[in-house]
Amino acid sequence: MMGWIDQNEFLIGSTLTVFLLAISIQIPLRLGVISFASIGYYAIGGYGTAILMTQYDVSTWTSVVVASMAAAVVATLLGLIISRLNGLYLAMATVSFSLLLSAIAVNGGSVTGGAVGLFGVIGDITIWHTAGIAVVIIFLVSFTERGKLSRRIDATREDSQLASAMGINVTAYRRLSFPISGLIGGLAGALAVNLKTAINPESVNFTLVVLALTIIIIGGQASWIGALAGSLFFVWLPEILVFVGEWEEVVYGTLVVFAAVLVPGGVVGVFNDWRHRRSVARERPKVALLEAAAGESDAELTQSRSGKDG
Amino acid sequence: MVQDLLNATTLASIYVLFALGMSLVWGTIGILNFAHGSIFMFSAFIAYLVVQQIPLGMPAVIAIAMVSGALIAVAMQYLVFQPIMKKAKNPHAGELQLVIGGIGLSAIPISFAQRSTLSNPFGFSAGTFETQAYTIGGVIITNVMIIILIVGLGLGVGTALWIRNSKKGLALRALGVDPEVSAMMGIDRPKLALATMLYSGALAGLAGALLTYYFNSITSESGDTLLLKAFAIIILGGVGSIFGVILGSFILAFAEFAVLLYTNGSWVTAVSFGLLFLILLIRPQGILGKKEVRRT
Amino acid sequence: METSEATKAPTYDYEPVAEARGVAVHYGGIKAVDGVSLGLRPGNISGILGPNGSGKTTLLGALTRMVQLTRGSVWCQGQNYSQVKSDRVITLGISRTFQTVRLLPERTVWDNIILSTDVVFKRQGDKVEGLVKEAIARTGLEGLEKARPDELSYGMQRRVEIARAIAVQPRLLFLDEPTAGMSRKERTDISALMRSLRSEGLTQLIVEHDVGMMVETCDYLYAMNFGSLIAEGTPPVVVRDAAVQEAYLGKHGRHDA
Numbered sequence: 001m002m003g004w005i006d007q008n009e010f011l012i013g014s015t016l017t018v019f020l021l022a023i024s025i026q027i028p029l030r031l032g033v034i035s036f037a038s039i040g041y042y043a044i045g046g047y048g049t050a051i052l053m054t055q056y057d058v059s060t061w062t063s064v065v066v067a068s069m070a071a072a073v074v075a076t077l078l079g080l081i082i083s084r085l086n087g088l089y090l091a092m093a094t095v096s097f098s099l100l101l102s103a104i105a106v107n108g109g110s111v112t113g114g115a116v117g118l119f120g121v122i123g124d125i126t127i128w129h130t131a132g133i134a135v136v137i138i139f140l141v142s143f144t145e146r147g148k149l150s151r152r153i154d155a156t157r158e159d160s161q162l163a164s165a166m167g168i169n170v171t172a173y174r175r176l177s178f179p180i181s182g183l184i185g186g187l188a189g190a191l192a193v194n195l196k197t198a199i200n201p202e203s204v205n206f207t208l209v210v211l212a213l214t215i216i217i218i219g220g221q222a223s224w225i226g227a228l229a230g231s232l233f234f235v236w237l238p239e240i241l242v243f244v245g246e247w248e249e250v251v252y253g254t255l256v257v258f259a260a261v262l263v264p265g266g267v268v269g270v271f272n273d274w275r276h277r278r279s280v281a282r283e284r285p286k287v288a289l290l291e292a293a294a295g296e297s298d299a300e301l302t303q304s305r306s307g308k309d310g
Numbered sequence: 311m312v313q314d315l316l317n318a319t320t321l322a323s324i325y326v327l328f329a330l331g332m333s334l335v336w337g338t339i340g341i342l343n344f345a346h347g348s349i350f351m352f353s354a355f356i357a358y359l360v361v362q363q364i365p366l367g368m369p370a371v372i373a374i375a376m377v378s379g380a381l382i383a384v385a386m387q388y389l390v391f392q393p394i395m396k397k398a399k400n401p402h403a404g405e406l407q408l409v410i411g412g413i414g415l416s417a418i419p420i421s422f423a424q425r426s427t428l429s430n431p432f433g434f435s436a437g438t439f440e441t442q443a444y445t446i447g448g449v450i451i452t453n454v455m456i457i458i459l460i461v462g463l464g465l466g467v468g469t470a471l472w473i474r475n476s477k478k479g480l481a482l483r484a485l486g487v488d489p490e491v492s493a494m495m496g497i498d499r500p501k502l503a504l505a506t507m508l509y510s511g512a513l514a515g516l517a518g519a520l521l522t523y524y525f526n527s528i529t530s531e532s533g534d535t536l537l538l539k540a541f542a543i544i545i546l547g548g549v550g551s552i553f554g555v556i557l558g559s560f561i562l563a564f565a566e567f568a569v570l571l572y573t574n575g576s577w578v579t580a581v582s583f584g585l586l587f588l589i590l591l592i593r594p595q596g597i598l599g600k601k602e603v604r605r606t
Numbered sequence: 607m608e609t610s611e612a613t614k615a616p617t618y619d620y621e622p623v624a625e626a627r628g629v630a631v632h633y634g635g636i637k638a639v640d641g642v643s644l645g646l647r648p649g650n651i652s653g654i655l656g657p658n659g660s661g662k663t664t665l666l667g668a669l670t671r672m673v674q675l676t677r678g679s680v681w682c683q684g685q686n687y688s689q690v691k692s693d694r695v696i697t698l699g700i701s702r703t704f705q706t707v708r709l710l711p712e713r714t715v716w717d718n719i720i721l722s723t724d725v726v727f728k729r730q731g732d733k734v735e736g737l738v739k740e741a742i743a744r745t746g747l748e749g750l751e752k753a754r755p756d757e758l759s760y761g762m763q764r765r766v767e768i769a770r771a772i773a774v775q776p777r778l779l780f781l782d783e784p785t786a787g788m789s790r791k792e793r794t795d796i797s798a799l800m801r802s803l804r805s806e807g808l809t810q811l812i813v814e815h816d817v818g819m820m821v822e823t824c825d826y827l828y829a830m831n832f833g834s835l836i837a838e839g840t841p842p843v844v845v846r847d848a849a850v851q852e853a854y855l856g857k858h859g860r861h862d863a
Binding site: 148151152154155158159161162163164165166167168169170222265272276279 | 721
């Protein structure tokens with residue numbers, strides 16, 4: 001077991017950092033905010049850590065914490081200044097935010113290393129540290145997926161107008177998602193730069209957003225389990241199937257299209273539907289009886305139903 | 311100086327051709343098509359593959375690219391976007407699925423082109439068309455530029471007038487304002503949506519072929535760069551406004567030239583994001599856009 | 607501002623549960639609602655009648671703060687709530703249903719109903735459960751708690767919405783086309799439910815274009831057209847009003863469902 005972990009340390013590390021990035025996109029997404037800003041947070045976390053460690057000799061953990069906090073602060077400000085926008089307009093604003101940051105990375109001279117980027121980021125973060133951080137975040141995120149809070153989050157996403165008519169402060173929830181998303185996205189970048197020991201503008205461009213979004217869509221938007229399943233799938237699949245490695249983009253693109261058209265809830269959504277159906281299967285006849293007893297079915301429905309049964 | 315203005319105007323005309331179809335699709339049937347850049351690139355790529363086999367002239371190359379673009383766009387609409395819209399539980403959920411579907415779609419042709427060209431630029435040099443340059447009063451203008459200027463501005467203004475004045479244009483605008491009302495007006499939404507996508511795809515193909523002639527070659531990734539610029543153009547002008555697309559294209563093209571002249575060239579790509587971000591903060595409905603009209 | 611509104615305030619010979627004072631909602635050049643004043647009688651079922659596009663749902667939106675007022679003000683229990691955010695309206699005791707079914711598709715009936723109840727009654731878990739159970743019983747949804755909305759018929763889905771709206775124990779209930787698309791039997795049931803809620807003192811306002819149902823159920827009617835009130839009074843008076851007949855009843859083509 002330990003041997004296997006040592007052998008695959010890089011892939012495991014990649015899975016975990018990609019997972020954190022996916023969570024950073026998933027949190028606003030669960031509230032109905034399509035935000036591509038996570039890539040920007042990732043860049044701030046990654047570049048911030050690299051600059052502090054290689055240019056100012058700051059210790060590894062201090063760098064990681066400072067850079068992640070910086071991402072959270074920037075995210076909070078971004079959330080405030082774009083709070084007037086919603087839907088696709090907000091999505092566009094976050095795309096331009098992330099791409100502006102990558103333009104800054106290219107043009108940052110010796111600070112960001114220009115097109116070459118920064119390298120030689122060698123700290124003392126092990127795979128166990130990264131795994132520990134991921135577990136803590138899973139633990140915290142899982143609280144938002146149960147009970148009252150999850151209900152309110154669902155309502156905010158599915159129908160924000162309805163949510164606010166139900167007394168849910170939609171603006172507050174959405175605004176709060178920014179610093180959280182920023183912190184986790186920054187952390188993902190900071191840990192990734194330690195894993196890869198280098199960062200360059202190429203590694204923080206739009207392709208990364210597409211990957212993270214793909215992961216969430218395939219895995220499922222509603223739960224961290226979806227983000228984890230998607231991360232495992234996308235990091236390991238090309239390793240296992242060489243064919244997939246060669247045609248990576250085509251396979252991903254096709255999968256994403258299929259998921260978008262056929263299973264909007266992702267793998268986790270399919271599983272939940274199945275579980276729900278199984279749990280009500282026993283009660284289904286009862287439901288039909290109750291409905292009939294209530295005598296509510298309108299004429300058309302009754303017709304179509306009797307047509308099916310008959 | 312005159313040369314720069316001319317070059318910027320030519321670039322603006324290309325932007326118009328690219329962004330026009332996208333804006334039309336977004337403003338009327340409500341799809342922000344992330345795959346528009348790939349349609350653009352792949353139409354030119356198909357024309358390139360044909361030209362490699364048969365040396366064709368410009369009209370034939372453009373026709374191939376336009377037909378390819380139209381077919382790809384219609385296929386996307388029919389196989390992906392339409393099913394998503396039909397299934398969506400609410401318009402908002404549909405919005406995200408459409409964005410994601412578009413992102414997924416765009417990856418497929420790009421990857422094919424990349425593998426087949428080994429990520430090298432491709433062009434129509436095997437064709438019979440020759441670029442000719444004319445010098446008029448110290449200003450150099452090529453025959454390609456003349457075609458781009460005429461086609462770009464002509465189609466831009468023509469489409470805008472058509473949308474504004476024709477009966478079909480009215481139906482399209484009704485679709486953009488309120489799908490429910492337009493359904494009551496007896497508009498066949500899926501059919502009109504398909505027609506809009508067809509037009510948009512043909513325009514993307516046209517832009518792809520003309521841009522390839524203009525720059526002599528493009529790469530598999532050219533579409534993505536333009537896609538992001540088109541976001542800026544459409545939002546600058548105002549979603550749903552075709553004159554807005556023309557205005558936005560000119561603003562972006564001239565801003566990029568100004569940045570190119572006065573600073574280090576590597577900031578040029580940032581101009582579009584910068585403008586996009588600014589306009590969203592100051593006036594999200596765009597320069598010519600109206601605030602959302604809603605009525606029950 | 608406050609005083610000028612106050613001077614404009616009409617006087618009623620009763621204490622209105624909620625009031626619109628000169629409410630106008632304009633979208634650009636379109637005047638969806640244009641200067642409507644009304645005061646809802648306590649313990650009554652009031653109704654707003656009007657053809658499609660007459661502005662009745664927009665007026666409901668204004669009264670629930672879901673659309674911005676261009677002019678005028680809205681009042682509840684003597685308090686001007688024109689600046690209150692839409693998510694605070696429910697805490698004023700104002701609850702509503704919608705023109706179309708708006709339920710969370712992936713959630714059970716129970717979850718959909720408890721959604722607003724546990725927001726309004728924070729940290730009162732036992733009370734919340736009791737209220738939800740009561741609302742389920744009132745609307746005849748017992749046994750369906752675990753079903754998802756898409757497993758219910760349309761009529762049942764609308765009941766879930768009503769259950770959600772009454773579980774928060776509102777002082778005032780707005781119903782936006784509560785019987786649209788329902789069978790005759792279902793309409794009668796909903797109408798009976800509304801009357802039984804009235805007998806317990808719940809003030810209600812219904813927006814509808816089904817004249818028969820309105821006359822049957824309401825104590826007081828308002829008629830709207832082109833964003834303005836064109837008549838008000840008891841149902842027999844309003845349906846016989848010349849302006850109402852002209853604007854609404856005369857044009858059968860305009861009040862289809």
